[in-house]
Amino acid sequence: MSGPRLVCGGISFHEAPVEILEKVSFPKESHAQILQQLRSELDLEEIVLLSTCNRVEFFAVAKLNSIPSVQWPEFLQRYHQIPETISDHTFCVEGTACIEHLFEVASGLQSMVVGETEIFGQVKEAYETATTQKTTGKWLHKLFQSSFNAAKEVRSQTAITRGSVSVGSVSVELAEKIFGSLHTKKALVIGAGDTSEKTARALLSRGISSLFVTNRTHERAQYLAHELQGEAIPWEEWKKKSVEVDILISSTTAPDFVLNQAEARTLIQQRRGSPLFLIDLAIPRDFDPEINKLDDLYLYNLDDLQKISNQHLQDRGGEIEKARQILRPHVHKLIEWISKHKQITGFSP
Amino acid sequence: MNFDHPMNDRLWFLIAALIVAASTLWSFLSKRNNPLTRRGVQFLLALALLSLSLFLLERGEAIRRCPLTNGFEATAFLTWGVLLTYFLIGSSYRLSILGAFTAPLALLLLTFGGLFSSDQPSSNLNPVRWSSEFHAAISILSYGTLGLSAICALMYLIQEHHLKKHTFSGWFDRLPSMGDLEIVLHRLLRWGFLLMTLGMLSGFATGLFDQVSMIKLLWATVVWIWYLGLLLSPFLLRLSNRRFAWVVLIGYILVLLSFGMMNSLIGNPT
Numbered sequence: 299m300s301g302p303r304l305v306c307g308g309i310s311f312h313e314a315p316v317e318i319l320e321k322v323s324f325p326k327e328s329h330a331q332i333l334q335q336l337r338s339e340l341d342l343e344e345i346v347l348l349s350t351c352n353r354v355e356f357f358a359v360a361k362l363n364s365i366p367s368v369q370w371p372e373f374l375q376r377y378h379q380i381p382e383t384i385s386d387h388t389f390c391v392e393g394t395a396c397i398e399h400l401f402e403v404a405s406g407l408q409s410m411v412v413g414e415t416e417i418f419g420q421v422k423e424a425y426e427t428a429t430t431q432k433t434t435g436k437w438l439h440k441l442f443q444s445s446f447n448a449a450k451e452v453r454s455q456t457a458i459t460r461g462s463v464s465v466g467s468v469s470v471e472l473a474e475k476i477f478g479s480l481h482t483k484k485a486l487v488i489g490a491g492d493t494s495e496k497t498a499r500a501l502l503s504r505g506i507s508s509l510f511v512t513n514r515t516h517e518r519a520q521y522l523a524h525e526l527q528g529e530a531i532p533w534e535e536w537k538k539k540s541v542e543v544d545i546l547i548s549s550t551t552a553p554d555f556v557l558n559q560a561e562a563r564t565l566i567q568q569r570r571g572s573p574l575f576l577i578d579l580a581i582p583r584d585f586d587p588e589i590n591k592l593d594d595l596y597l598y599n600l601d602d603l604q605k606i607s608n609q610h611l612q613d614r615g616g617e618i619e620k621a622r623q624i625l626r627p628h629v630h631k632l633i634e635w636i637s638k639h640k641q642i643t644g645f646s647p
Numbered sequence: 648m649n650f651d652h653p654m655n656d657r658l659w660f661l662i663a664a665l666i667v668a669a670s671t672l673w674s675f676l677s678k679r680n681n682p683l684t685r686r687g688v689q690f691l692l693a694l695a696l697l698s699l700s701l702f703l704l705e706r707g708e709a710i711r712r713c714p715l716t717n718g719f720e721a722t723a724f725l726t727w728g729v730l731l732t733y734f735l736i737g738s739s740y741r742l743s744i745l746g747a748f749t750a751p752l753a754l755l756l757l758t759f760g761g762l763f764s765s766d767q768p769s770s771n772l773n774p775v776r777w778s779s780e781f782h783a784a785i786s787i788l789s790y791g792t793l794g795l796s797a798i799c800a801l802m803y804l805i806q807e808h809h810l811k812k813h814t815f816s817g818w819f820d821r822l823p824s825m826g827d828l829e830i831v832l833h834r835l836l837r838w839g840f841l842l843m844t845l846g847m848l849s850g851f852a853t854g855l856f857d858q859v860s861m862i863k864l865l866w867a868t869v870v871w872i873w874y875l876g877l878l879l880s881p882f883l884l885r886l887s888n889r890r891f892a893w894v895v896l897i898g899y900i901l902v903l904l905s906f907g908m909m910n911s912l913i914g915n916p917t
Contacts, residue, residue, distance in 0.1 A: 407677050475810060478826035571881065571888055593887030
């Protein structure tokens with residue numbers, strides 16, 4: 299190597315178990331200080347640090363005598379006071395591979411949930427923090443700006459971000475297919491399970507107008523209602539309340555159905571043609587599957603929601619190769635730009 | 648296509664039919680709901696509307712009256728009404744996807760009109776009163792609007808089927824929500840019914856009460872009562888939304904079929 303090199307390295311869910319990832323992540327407020335420390339200890343000219351739940355990575359321009367592949371795991375161990383060796387779980391690449399890696403990370407191709415868009419914001423934030431700390435220069439500016447353009451093209455030209463992939467977001471997507479806007483809709487949570495709470499939160503984030511919670515133990519209903527800024531109703535009254543709500547989310551531990559077909563038929567008659575979306579998150583199921591045969595009632599159980607989520611994940615996976623083809627010209631364009639300047643090495647356009 | 652009419656304004660009709668065919672193909676061959684396809688289909692339908700407007704304008708100037716003197720012209724006018732309503736409704740309710748369903752209906756109407764309707768000049772081209780022309784035009788527009796309501800009902804039924812069967816991948820994934828379709832469906836029915844009522848009232852104003860007019864009046868009254876019943880059904884009957892959509896769809900098909908049959912029996916399409 300005859301000059302500074304573009305390098306990147308890190309540790310992510312691909313290489314390391316969650317117990318190690320937990321230990322090596324950096325809290326947001328420490329990033330400014332870590333950037334300066336890394337630059338000096340790893341002999342780097344420029345550096346951006348990306349630390350999320352699933353990855354801790356750096357992108358840098360390394361000086362001639364720098365050996366980040368060795369220094370990076372040592373730094374992590376030292377900083378986090380980890381007794382065991384973690385170098386087996388880390389990676390470090392240079393030149394073209396580094397560009398390809400960042401472009402794929404920013405596009406969501408390297409994410410645990412392929413195509414998730416949160417990572418784009420995290421990469422942007424990492425770059426902005428580094429810019430504020432003045433640890434970026436000409437090379438990383440160009441690298442990150444190019445990665446943002448490439449990621450935007452991937453998002454707009456492929457279906458990689460399409461379709462929800464969690465039970466909560468799939469439920470919201472279905473509710474919007476049934477009702478359109480959720481702003482005037484009301485939901486009732488039956489039983490205070492963890493998944494139903496997440497689903498209720500997802501619905502609240504989409505602006506449902508009211509949320510009611512019921513549970514056999516009223517105190518538990520009151521607690522969850524308080525958490526979700528909803529209203530607790532006594533267990534004996536939930537069937538009466540169902541007439542006026544649009545979405546029922548159930549996750550009780552009841553051994554039998556809490557709503558059977560005959561009750562559902564009466565309920566839908568009382569609703570005078572207003573559709574009802576039933577989300578059954580309980581095992582064993584809370585709603586009689588026969589209910590789905592009734593008009594204006596849409597029943598989804600946990601298994602249905604997971605199938606949809608898996609289908610979306612599969613569809614996203616099918617878009618990875620298409621996304622890589624979109625990224626290729628962006629990578630070549632950047633390599634050409636770097637080659638023109640001939641100040642950093644390690645590229646094979 | 649029947650080209651026995653002495654005028655060449657039918658070229659605009661042919662162009663409109665070809666554009667509508669292209670937009671139908673584009674929307675159904677497109678695998679994804681991308682903005683380019685949506686805008687492209689909308690652009691083609693706008694061109695088709697323009698082309699049909701030119702046909703109706705040239706034909707109207709040539710015969711010096713509202714171009715509703717034979718089946719060919721009536722079909723062109725009906726398609727024009729469907730496309731116009733689509734642009735008014737589709738843009739108002741952000742239902743650009745409606746275009747993907749409007750295109751095949753327009754294609755069907757234009758193909759039917761072009762292949763099976765006679766474009767013979769009417770034997771009776773005596774001057775007509777404005778009330779007769781207004782009556783014919785407004786009635787055709789009302790059937791265009793009700794045609795779009797039938798398309799909405801079809802979209803509702805497809806979406807409902809997918810939500811019931813838990814199947815989501817594919818072309819139909821881009822359909823609007825059932826809630827939005829329901830709102831548009833009811834509004835289209837109300838507008839269609841209002842236009843139909845205006846058409847009937849203007850029909851009375853023409854003062855024509857011969858045998859042919861009476862048959863048409865009887866048919867129109869039955870259709871009017873049918874749609875009145877549909878509008879009142881949420882208050883009178885407990886039809887589920889799915890059944891209501893079926894009734895709207897099948898009802899419109901029956902109206903179109905009976906309209907065609909009646910005209911072929913009495914030998915006067917308008």
